Amino acid sequence: MADGTTRDHIVKAADELFYRQGYEHTSFAHIADAVGISRGNFYHHFKTKDDILGAVIVERLANTREMLAQWESSNEHPFDRIRAFIHILIANRTEIMRHGCPVGTLCAELAKLEHASQAAANELFTLFRGWLGRQFTLLGREAEADALAMHLLASSQGVATLANTFRDTAFVEREVERMGAWLAAEVPQH
Amino acid sequence: MADGTTRDHIVKAADELFYRQGYEHTSFAHIADAVGISRGNFYHHFKTKDDILGAVIVERLANTREMLAQWESSNEHPFDRIRAFIHILIANRTEIMRHGCPVGTLCAELAKLEHASQAAANELFTLFRGWLGRQFTLLGREAEADALAMHLLASSQGVATLANTFRDTAFVEREVERMGAWLAAEVPQH
């Protein structure tokens, strides 16, 4: 997202507000206040609120792809790449304890709304799933790569949900430790 | 909930709709249609929409306590009781794949809304947490009982979230299998 344009500011503000407050609960007034524009001005940039959500998801997909590429380029060994994935629970723990996982909570909300952008949002999970699966394949676990990827995704989602409910830092650290041990046991050839 | 009264019907319908559509997305019109009463009639039974949510949570807490007592009375050994907990992922898999876990998704939504009933909803998780912890204590894992309970809760939440996203029955069965294996490894003295 090239910084500067009003459209970009709208997407950025909407992204944060959708994460913190939920999509449905966030009104144009909220976004307008955050960006510092008038409500009427939205419709020069987007036709509907759903369009803003669509742009937010496109933005998140791009950011996610970039993050995965980053983890890949800065970690030679797939084992360390997967550890980088696990580590986001620690790196983002403050935000996760406050608002949950941005991917999981968005997909859950859109599922309840039976929203048209549900499939697009689910693609966020699919990105992680595919990427993790490829790392497990590289580690010689080709046959179970997808199952291992799904298990790791599920583990991180569960930690995020309970971290959000109980706001317990020690719990998050303990579970991250456990996930690291699980990973080491699954790919001992490291 | 004694069957029969209009108030009970409202709570029951609201419970289901809050689960399927989310709390905020469910309007009085939705509930009125489901129960077959007029909108104005609500206010004879409840002062506000929040009051309906409060009644729904009270109802869910009672049902949960009953379910836990049931698992306890119909399973002599704590190991089997914990297995009963894990098994709800299988028993309720159709609903979970459609709408997620009723506890996890409600707590997540209320957290985003910063809703006054957040603490009451979180108590649902606390019921499971305490009950599971007591079972692990009975199994001789007193020191780590709460951590084991939290881990199991997190596992089931993660499975529910991804089941909701990907609607994959095989995934749920695989993860339940895995949870059973984990349990057997944690309490081998069974």
Add this chain to the structure above:
DNA sequence: GTCTATACCTGGATAGAC
């Protein structure tokens, strides 16, 4: 490209008849 003003609707909530 941004603003103000406003239309239109939905949703929660109230009043009062029956």
Add this chain to the structure above:
DNA sequence: GTCTATCCAGGTATAGAC
């Protein structure tokens, strides 16, 4: 205890001036 009628706030969306 249930209904109809209605109020009011807030939310999305539009029109049109600047």
